[in-house]
Amino acid sequence: MADFDCLPIAPLQPLPIPWLDHARIQAAVLRLDLIDPLISGNKWFKLRDHLIQAKNAQAPGLIGLGGNHSNHLHALAAAGKRFGFATAGLLRGHPQDTPTVRDLQALGMHLHWLGYGGYRARNEPGFWAPWQARYPGWQCIPEGGGGLAGAQGCRLIVEQAQAQLGALGWDDYDGWWLAAGTGTTLAGLVLAEAGRRQVHGALAVPADHGVAQTVAGLVGESGYQLHDACRGGFARIDPELLAFIERTERDSGLPLEALYTGKALLALREHAEAGLFAPGSRLIFVHTGGLQGRRGYL
Numbered sequence: 001m002a003d004f005d006c007l008p009i010a011p012l013q014p015l016p017i018p019w020l021d022h023a024r025i026q027a028a029v030l031r032l033d034l035i036d037p038l039i040s041g042n043k044w045f046k047l048r049d050h051l052i053q054a055k056n057a058q059a060p061g062l063i064g065l066g067g068n069h070s071n072h073l074h075a076l077a078a079a080g081k082r083f084g085f086a087t088a089g090l091l092r093g094h095p096q097d098t099p100t101v102r103d104l105q106a107l108g109m110h111l112h113w114l115g116y117g118g119y120r121a122r123n124e125p126g127f128w129a130p131w132q133a134r135y136p137g138w139q140c141i142p143e144g145g146g147g148l149a150g151a152q153g154c155r156l157i158v159e160q161a162q163a164q165l166g167a168l169g170w171d172d173y174d175g176w177w178l179a180a181g182t183g184t185t186l187a188g189l190v191l192a193e194a195g196r197r198q199v200h201g202a203l204a205v206p207a208d209h210g211v212a213q214t215v216a217g218l219v220g221e222s223g224y225q226l227h228d229a230c231r232g233g234f235a236r237i238d239p240e241l242l243a244f245i246e247r248t249e250r251d252s253g254l255p256l257e258a259l260y261t262g263k264a265l266l267a268l269r270e271h272a273e274a275g276l277f278a279p280g281s282r283l284i285f286v287h288t289g290g291l292q293g294r295r296g297y298l
């Protein structure tokens with residue numbers, strides 16, 4: 001079985017953007033989108049401890065859940081193929097043909113469409129029993145690779161950035177800014193920082209989705225702040241956001257997608273312009289990946 005640490009570390013790059021200069025903020029971007037052409041972004045870090053558990057349990061395969069553009073299922077299918085696990089995906093809704101779904105099939109994932117009602121039952125007791133009967137011994141991974149195992153794997157994100165500060169000419173930094181969906185990745189950063197630096201989560205989902213409760217359940221109440229960034233709802237895309245993504249890519253070469261990373265960087269601009277950070281602050285923006293998902297709309 002291949003070694004789970006064989007993926008390259010995420011490059012930490014300067015982020016030269018005029019609105020950051022105006023706010024006198026120095027920013028760097030940690031490019032989780034560049035670790036691998038297929039196993040992209042934060043989903044790899046969230047999967048890592050689940051894969052180690054599966055290997056230790058000698059599980060023949062992995063079962064995950066997600067929608068038809070899911071970055072999580074995409075990374076799961078790619079990681080399964082790379083590291084020698086079979087994979088099954090339980091999908092929300094009815095059979096659809098999207099670029100992501102075609103990739104899942106090409107990567108050999110067994111797909112099961114649960115409908116909407118069936119998918120809503122995913123947190124009910126007994127949900128997994130029929131799947132465990134169908135795929136004996138396979139590792140069941142919570143939605144999005146969440147939970148403490150997911151957060152623990154994300155501690156590595158902090159290590160990877162810190163190892164590259166010197167090359168950037170930084171002796172230290174003040175905080176993190178990243179997109180939050182379930183908040184698992186953010187929780188991993190908070191665990192690794194242990195209160196040394198503030199972690200700012202830009203919420204890609206509405207406040208009533210329970211992210212604050214999830215994060216508090218994993219890491220308690222301190223060491224982080226959550227900011228609304230969803231612009232009216234998860235996966236809602238507006239012209240200002242798309243224009244911002246295009247301008248950012250043109251000016252700084254940084255590719256973003258519209259569900260997480262684009263909204264997170266736009267929310268950073270709004271908070272930087274509103275004076276959230278003292279002049280001279282140094283921030284690390286985490287590019288959490290997800291670019292495979294933008295084939296549907298960009």
Ligand SMILES: *Cc1c(COP(=O)(O)O)cnc(C)c1O
Nearest residue numbers: 181182183184185260288289290
């Ligand atoms: C899933 C995802 C997130 C959210 O990660 P959480 O750990 O659920 O908060 C952020 N960005 C991208 C690109 C994602 O695919």
